[in-house]
Amino acid sequence: MEAKTEPIATRHAYGDALVALGEAHEEVVALDADLAVSTQSMKFGKKFPERFFNCGAAEANMMSMACGLAATGKVPYASTFAIFATGRAYDQVRLGIAHNELKVRIGASHGGVSLGEDGASHQMIEDIALMRVMPRMQVVVPADYNQAYRATIDSYEQIEGPLYLRFGRPSTPIVYEEIPDSLGDGVDVLREGRDISIFACGHMVHRALDAADVLASEDGVEAEVVNVATIKPLATEAVVDSLAKTGVGVTAEEHRVAGGLADAIREAAAEQHPVPIFALGMGDEFGISGTGEACMEHFGLTAPGIADRAREALLLKPIVSHPPIHGGRSA
Amino acid sequence: MHLKPVPDPEPTAVAGQEPSIAELERRATILRINCVRMLAVAKSGHLDSSLSAADIVAALYYRELRHDPANPGWRDRDRFVLSKGHAAPIQYAALAEHGYFPRQDLMGLRKIGQQLQGHPDMTRTPGVEVSTGSLGQGLSMCVGICLGLRLDGFDDTVQVFGVLSDGDCQEGETWEGAAAAAHYRVPNLTAIVDYNHLQTDGTTEEVMDTGDVRAKFEAFGWDSVEIDGHDMGAIVEALQRSRTVRKPAAIVCQTKKGRGVSFMEDRFGFHGKPPSQEQAEEALEELEATLTEQEETLKAAGGEGGDGGSED
Numbered sequence: 001m002e003a004k005t006e007p008i009a010t011r012h013a014y015g016d017a018l019v020a021l022g023e024a025h026e027e028v029v030a031l032d033a034d035l036a037v038s039t040q041s042m043k044f045g046k047k048f049p050e051r052f053f054n055c056g057a058a059e060a061n062m063m064s065m066a067c068g069l070a071a072t073g074k075v076p077y078a079s080t081f082a083i084f085a086t087g088r089a090y091d092q093v094r095l096g097i098a099h100n101e102l103k104v105r106i107g108a109s110h111g112g113v114s115l116g117e118d119g120a121s122h123q124m125i126e127d128i129a130l131m132r133v134m135p136r137m138q139v140v141v142p143a144d145y146n147q148a149y150r151a152t153i154d155s156y157e158q159i160e161g162p163l164y165l166r167f168g169r170p171s172t173p174i175v176y177e178e179i180p181d182s183l184g185d186g187v188d189v190l191r192e193g194r195d196i197s198i199f200a201c202g203h204m205v206h207r208a209l210d211a212a213d214v215l216a217s218e219d220g221v222e223a224e225v226v227n228v229a230t231i232k233p234l235a236t237e238a239v240v241d242s243l244a245k246t247g248v249g250v251t252a253e254e255h256r257v258a259g260g261l262a263d264a265i266r267e268a269a270a271e272q273h274p275v276p277i278f279a280l281g282m283g284d285e286f287g288i289s290g291t292g293e294a295c296m297e298h299f300g301l302t303a304p305g306i307a308d309r310a311r312e313a314l315l316l317k318p319i320v321s322h323p324p325i326h327g328g329r330s331a
Numbered sequence: 332m333h334l335k336p337v338p339d340p341e342p343t344a345v346a347g348q349e350p351s352i353a354e355l356e357r358r359a360t361i362l363r364i365n366c367v368r369m370l371a372v373a374k375s376g377h378l379d380s381s382l383s384a385a386d387i388v389a390a391l392y393y394r395e396l397r398h399d400p401a402n403p404g405w406r407d408r409d410r411f412v413l414s415k416g417h418a419a420p421i422q423y424a425a426l427a428e429h430g431y432f433p434r435q436d437l438m439g440l441r442k443i444g445q446q447l448q449g450h451p452d453m454t455r456t457p458g459v460e461v462s463t464g465s466l467g468q469g470l471s472m473c474v475g476i477c478l479g480l481r482l483d484g485f486d487d488t489v490q491v492f493g494v495l496s497d498g499d500c501q502e503g504e505t506w507e508g509a510a511a512a513a514h515y516r517v518p519n520l521t522a523i524v525d526y527n528h529l530q531t532d533g534t535t536e537e538v539m540d541t542g543d544v545r546a547k548f549e550a551f552g553w554d555s556v557e558i559d560g561h562d563m564g565a566i567v568e569a570l571q572r573s574r575t576v577r578k579p580a581a582i583v584c585q586t587k588k589g590r591g592v593s594f595m596e597d598r599f600g601f602h603g604k605p606p607s608q609e610q611a612e613e614a615l616e617e618l619e620a621t622l623t624e625q626e627e628t629l630k631a632a633g634g635e636g637g638d639g640g641s642e643d
Binding site for chain 2: 029050051053055058060061062063064065066067068069070071072074076091092095096099100101185231
């Protein structure tokens with residue numbers, strides 16, 4: 001697959017990579033719940049109709065079917081919107097997939113408020129938290145098409161155990177010029193800086209890079225931008241190393257601050273290198289209808305929003321810094 | 332009080348001969364005795380729900396299922412899924428009697444550090460295909476297993492048997508699974524409903540009437556029959572027939588919760604309650620008397636397996 005250069009939705013990478021996986025591995029099967037065009041699993045369905053199971057609007061059944069398929073040695077990719085994959089089918093994912101440590105991949109599209117017009121009923125802002133708190137479930141939120149493609153390929157070839165992949169609806173700018181060779185530990189420093197660490201995931205990563213430009217030109221602040229694609233298991237050492245360098249952090253996610261990226265970073269920092277970490281994300285509130293971009297702006301999930309949060313955090317930056325303590329317990 | 336597993340007084344089966352209906356009935360009683368003992372020791376669990384499914388489980392494990400206890404992962408095995416996972420003791424009894432694990436393990440039911448969890452756990456117990464216990468999921472899991480078998484070319488030879496409760500039939504997901512089974516025309520799925528009409532808060536008619544479950548499955552496009560779930564001959568016949576129909580098959584078994592123990596049978600108020608020591612002793616006395624009676628009948632009929640063909 002050629003790397004993309006123009007903005008494109010991460011869900012397209014899921015669909016494209018699924019076809020590649022289907023060609024390479026006959027154990028790969030895909031399921032969807034009547035959203036196969038939206039999630040892009042239809043690409044797989046058209047190519048491998050005998051290995052594609054549309055379950056209709058019945059997400060609970062889809063997740064339990066994925067469990068059954070995995071019990072026969074298949075590697076199911078079950079996709080629907082993030083809201084239904086995690087909210088509606090939580091119990092099915094929990095017992096049938098996570099508890100059983102089965103190699104099932106949940107390809108959840110339309111995460112966050114950037115799906116736009118459909119509004120609060122469809123804008124899932126708790127999925128990272130729900131999947132992160134679930135024992136044995138791994139959580140990956142790719143930043144752009146190229147990383148999403150790699151994450152989907154690696155989900156078969158590199159990662160064992162249950163996995164939740166979050167993709168988005170809108171076209172999103174390219175952050176990785178090439179398709180990475182590997183998802184690696186899922187924590188990538190995209191821009192080095194000494195003054196503050198900005199940890200972002202998904203659609204907030206390119207905004208974090210923009211925010212770093214703003215901070216550099218307007219404030220003379222050198223921000224380090226860290227893309228945290230793998231939120232669980234979190235590569236805490238990479239996170240703590242950045243915090244040890246900068247001494248202060250900001251998190252940015254299209255998700256509730258509670259339970260999401262912010263809490264993951266803060267947990268690691270609290271044990272290993274406690275410094276101020278300010279969070280940008282959804283508060284105790286639901287989404288709203290509007291265009292995807294308008295929704296992001298409504299909730300302040302923008303580059304200026306990240307820059308403002310960084311400025312607030314910098315006010316609390318400790319003057320003396322201490323070395324980090326590695327090896328804390330991971331959640 | 333007898334708390335050890337019942338010793339097996341007879342060989343499991345005469346080589347090359349299917350166990351007779353009378354022998355299956357004896358096996359069901361042994362499974363019931365095991366359940367009472369397990370629950371009396373565990374002081375926790377669902378005894379009456381296990382007893383109502385005993386005849387179904389005996390028919391499956393001793394006659395209908397093609398399985399190999401020495402090789403639980405045998406590729407060509409039939410699959411058994413206990414959707415009503417709270418009846419785990421009856422499956423555990425059958426697994427232990429077949430040597431999937433030592434019989435003394437039964438006495439570790441629900442105890443910390445032991446393999447037999449409160450509900451079936453595929454990660455801990457050999458012979459358990461998928462973990463269950465949250466009602467409504469089992470049938471959908473069965474459909475997934477059927478589709479996986481189809482891709483491997485086994486859907487003509489390997490049958491998937493799911494045992495559901497009336498509680499399962501109250502869960503919406505069961506009907507999502509029923510629709511999927513019919514839509515994908517899985518030919519190798521048998522759903523057995525242990526319809527005992529009693530749930531935690533009362534009768535199903537009082538709590539949430541599950542109605543004509545047979546007709547519901549039929550309306551979903553299944554082959555669907557209703558039988559007496561304690562008539563061993565009828566169970567065996569329905570199970571065998573379900574293999575031959577080339578679409579998903581439902582067997583709605585009218586059963587009595589607590590079957591085999593008079594003070595519990597068809598009586599409300601025992602769901603999820605382990606027997607007291609007195610109740611366990613009373614239950615064992617009755618079940619052991621039943622066992623003796625069944626063994627005498629078998630002996631009079633010419634020994635184990637003697638009437639194997641006549642009742643088929």
